[in-house]
Amino acid sequence: MRRYYDLAILGGGASGLMLAARLDPSVSAVLIEGNREPGAKIAVSGGGRCNLTNAHIGMERYRGDPSFIRPVLKRYDQQWLLEWFRQRGVKTRREKGAQYFCVDRSPAVIRALREAASGVELLNAFRVREVRQEAGGFRLVSERGESLQARRLAVASGGLSFPKLGASAIGLEIAEGTGHRIVRPAPALVGLTLQPAQSFFKSLSGVATEVEIRVRERRWRDRLLFAHRGISGPAVLNASLWWERGEISVDFLPGVDLGLLRSEKKHLSTLLPLPRRAAKAFLEHLEISDGPCRHLNASAWERLEGLHDYRFAPAGTFGYSKAEVTRGGVSTEEVDPRTMESRRMPGLYFVGEVLDVTGELGGYNFQWAFSSAAVCADAVNASMIG
Ligand SMILES: Cc1cc2nc3c(=O)[nH]c(=O)nc-3n(C[C@H](O)[C@H](O)[C@H](O)COP(=O)(O)OP(=O)(O)OC[C@H]3O[C@@H](n4cnc5c(N)ncnc54)[C@H](O)[C@@H]3O)c2cc1C
Known part of the structure; x- marks a missing residue:
């Protein structure tokens, strides 16, 4: 030297x-x-x-x-x-x-x-x-x-x-x-932790689904992964770069027209384009009992529409040890x-x-x-x- x-x-x-x-x-x-x-x-x-x-x-x-x-x-x-x-x-x-x-x-x-x-x-x-x-x-x-x-x-x-x-x-x-x-x-390009209101997400640990996440005027359509500590996956990681304290919005049914399901005879949980575990958890969270689509009432459809714009405030991030x-x-x-x-x-x-x-x-x-x-x-x- x-x-x-x-x-x-x-x-x-x-x-x-x-x-x-x-x-x-x-x-x-x-x-x-x-x-x-x-x-x-x-x-x-x-x-x-x-x-x-x-x-x-x-x-x-x-x-x-x-x-x-x-x-x-x-x-x-x-x-x-x-x-x-x-x-x-x-x-x-x-x-x-x-x-x-x-x-x-x-x-x-x-x-x-x-x-x-x-x-x-x-x-x-x-x-x-x-x-x-x-x-x-x-x-x-x-x-x-x-x-x-x-x-x-x-x-x-x-x-x-x-x-x-x-x-x-x-x-x-x-x-x-x-x-x-x-x-x-x-920390950025990192998973987000949850407030108690979203604790039901934890039961979905390991499930991945395509979503569209919006943070202010930005949006990403990609995978969201439910993790033990919160949510992760590419859509969430990108969102974390722009997220400041406050709400994000997740469309859990991107591109899905729920109106097309209304007259179907099949059960809602089988027709919702979500992983089965996620469909069941969301129906429970929205207090909708599963059944043939055409038997659901207007209020249930209204609550389901809410999955296009599910808003919540993450608690924080997974921290520097996990941030890319x-x-x-x-x-x-x-x-x-x-x-x-x-x-x-x-x-x-x-x-x-x-x-x-x-x-x-x-x-x-x-x-x-x-x-x-x-x-x-x-x-x-x-x-x-x-
Ligand atoms: C798991 C993971 C996967 C990633 N994948 C991608 C990818 O596929 N594509 C992409 O574009 N980006 C990716 N990134 C981000 C990318 O790695 C970084 O943005 C990039 O490496 C930054 O380069 P840098 O030279 O500025 O810093 P770094 O690559 O972090 O290099 C800084 C270096 O400084 C050294 N150093 C720090 N402090 C001291 C000190 N006090 N004394 C001596 N040395 C010190 C460190 O040991 C380190 O080697 C990823 C990051 C992680 C963590």
Whole structure:
């Protein structure tokens, strides 16, 4: 380990690895990772198959300031990303409509990034406890008391989610310590817990059904999974990115015209397009006794219509231990999207999830991590050479 570098990259996740991979060889850099190996989240992502990106990268999929996010994703878009990995032997396949997954699973992604970053010194198991500003730049001190110095510092330390994979608040502490505003962080892409009024959902643990969830003006049609602790599944995870305290609305019968069932002879529970356990539980909850559809009275049909707009206020979320990402983070107001450099402190950069930019499910978060890192690498290269 040297003691002085041009650039220290704090965090060996998606963004830190991509930044290291794109640095000019003339830049003396160190990639610092608290875990024994870099890329822990890439390894578990997408069920081990890493959903790298999406064919439709649109601003509506991100929570954050579009005027900050757009130029970054335009400069390094999904075609660039897919081509970058393709050239390094990583095959991807488009699935579920528009999501790109890694055919050879996540280790292939980590391998490609590590190979491309091999010109940068990798310092594993160096968990940064403190960063001090010094005359020559920044001093990073590990939990074991080792230290190193760098002229510039790129904070690529991610969010607060999944602490068991190495997450820490160091990025937010550095930002706060240098006068940056922090947008209140919260777990996102996470399941939601329930109030007592919805405790009957718990009896459905393990059941999945297609729904449409609405949070204010946004809506997602996808699966909802009843879980022991509350509700989860892709529709809920996406909704959690936008949910603030208050009500959400779930359409448990998306696209179903109940009027068409009214004259049917068959029992309601067999005709409702819901998993059988869910149909029974909802009928019980709505105090409707099952029977031939044509024998149901108007009030029962009215209550059933309520399943198109079932409103309730979740109690909270499953928390950081289960959240795929953290929303909020370092405010983008004081970061330049052309360079990812702090406007408050020259030589300090922020990339990836530590920033107040969070995407929905579908590859949007890796795209952000990789694109922001590529923009930062250009700026560091230009400033070192220039
Ligand atoms: C289970 C799961 C599945 C996911 N699947 C997908 C997916 O398929 N597609 C997608 O787009 N997104 C997915 N995500 C989100 C995606 O992984 C993140 O948004 C992305 O990894 C963020 O990249 P990053 O580089 O900003 O942060 P990270 O990848 O989190 O990297 C930050 C790194 O910094 C290190 N670090 C933190 N603090 C310190 C410290 N004090 N000292 C030293 N090192 C430190 C951490 O150990 C970590 O390696 C998933 C997340 C999870 C948890």
